[in-house]
Amino acid sequence: MLPLSIKDDEYKPAKFNLLVKVSGWFRSILADKTSRNLFFFLCLNLSFAFVELLYGIWSNSLGLISDSFHMFFDCTALLAGLAASVISRWRSNDSFSYGYVRAEVLAGFVNGLFLIFTAFFIFSEGVERALEPPDVHHERLLPVSIAGLLVNLVGIFVFQHGGHGHSHGGEGHGHSHSLFNGTVGHGHDHGHDHGHDHGHDHGHGHSHDHGHGHGHDHGHGHGHSHQEPHCHGKKSSKVHMWCLAGVFLHIVADTLGSVGVIISAFLMQKYNLMIADPICSMLISILIGVSVVPLLRESIGILMQRTPPALDYALPECYQRVQQLQGVYNLQDPHFWTLCTDIYIGTLKLLVAPDADTRWILSQTHNIFTQAGVRQLYVQIDVAGM
């Protein structure tokens, strides 16, 4: 029985503490749309992976077992995104003066890393399979791959609106998002044409290793979200952009893998093209690597405390305007960095004349930078000649 009222903190036994914490997390997850979606998709993925694992053990098929391992790996990516979306809403406290908002960027970065590692492993397996082509058995994998494809399509549909689609929202914001969207879009359109021109659907890893596999379907999810700008749920999707970006890339990678297995099963049965298989794995891994690069670049920029790309042109202008203020001799030591999406923080030092009106300078400086989009600013005033 759960306690109905919790009054004495010191006397709470440990078991109830845990229950309360966990139920608190559940409530937090279910409260927000994005984390709700993530949670349900995670459950779906997990149950599918378990079913696959049990079926593989029962039918003694190593291919199915390793495929289920891949699904478990994807579940960790989902878990990271989910954890980040919950953690980033926690309040700031003594240990985290800015709160936990950075957790999302970190989750996006870690998901990107996972994808790079996955691509690397697939590549090495492709190489291995090219050197010693194994026997390929498809019969049991086909229905599983189709089921996996359906699960991933559900994921794409659910997260398609959340991952992208916010290329508007004010000038200051437009840049950073279009940087991400633009480069991603570019990478994807490229792949889109490539995929379709060559009728080349990246069949991938089979039988004894990975029936599941990974890859990219460019014509699919991304093409859509770029052509239709989304105006609804704009802000909430912006906040969770980092959680969802990595998750989305992961799901898309899986989808093409499943499609690839289906296509290559067909190809192998009809045309007996054994050598195409490792080549496809290598191509898929390269594609995954390439598509992750924008996500990684942006998250690394934020984590390395780089000046926000959106402000790259606005800042020198602001510096000039501040230096033209009456009484300001010099602007020194500017540091601007991104805390999380669209939250910029800046510090700078102003060298002012002894008779300058400090208050006026401070408020003017704040105005100038607020117009550029930096709302959290710390301006240190150093009076010259003292």
Next chain:
Amino acid sequence: MLGRNGRLLWMLFLTFGFFIVEVVVSRMTASLTMLSDSFHMLSDVISLVVALVAVHFAEKTQGTSKNTFGWIRAEVMGALVNAVFLITLCFTILLEAIGRYTKPHEIENPQIVIWVGLIGLLVNLFGLFLFHGHAGASEHRLDDQMNDDTSLELELRSESSSQLNMRGVFLHVLGDALGSIIVVVNALIFTFVWKPSAPCWVLYLDPTLCIMMVVILFYTTFPLLKESALILLQTVPKQINMQQLDGKLRSLEGVLAIHELHIWQLAGSRIIATAHVQCHDPASYMDVAKRIKNFFHDEGIHATTVQPEFSSDTTGPCSKNISKRIKNEAEH
């Protein structure tokens, strides 16, 4: 005598070469423990690369217009990448071990495994010997670069952080050594106990020891992951007590109130603090500013930005609580 970079490079090549050897041997002999030890070596290679990169960038501390803090955070990022990579490897090995349980495999040519394992152990010990003096020295050197008048307290603090570093290195090398020992033990048991008619529990030894190695690997990696993740999350450094600091700041002469106090760690021992300070009027501000700067210096925080606010300000720039604003913006 080799310089620090030279030592790192030599160790890097040695470890990388040995990693290749171990991978090849594990393929030849189908020994899973050898494979996991080879991944352990790979992670050593990566952490050496990270150390090289960190040292290189730490010396190049000038900021550019895009990277105003310079590349100092590269060290933390590298540590995070290393930790994530290791944890991924842990899971991979774990899964392969579970696969071995369902389809047990015997080790071919266990003698090679024994020899290679022993050489691996030697390489690990050699690395420990090489870096015993190095890790402590680099910490001190960085601290000296940063501040001219080091107070005694600061020295003690940097001592403890380099000790933490040494402890991390020691744990890592211990984990390596244990891994090599496990490989050798496994192969030894296999050599002396295995006959085709022998009990098949020997076959299950390989994956079991592997799982043990994974646990060791995980145990030594997790603190690294946690620490670098916390730094990247802009946490207040462990040695700083915010309440205490806040109280001491408020008790300084001329300080009416403190808002928006944020303290975070850039990397290593570089800590950055920003705050809004409310005082009486601009005339007395310069003294207050000096006092605050000295106070932060004593605490070991050298990069501070303090914005003055004056008590007659009703429409000052800090009319709302910034953290609340961040939270509001994040939620809507």
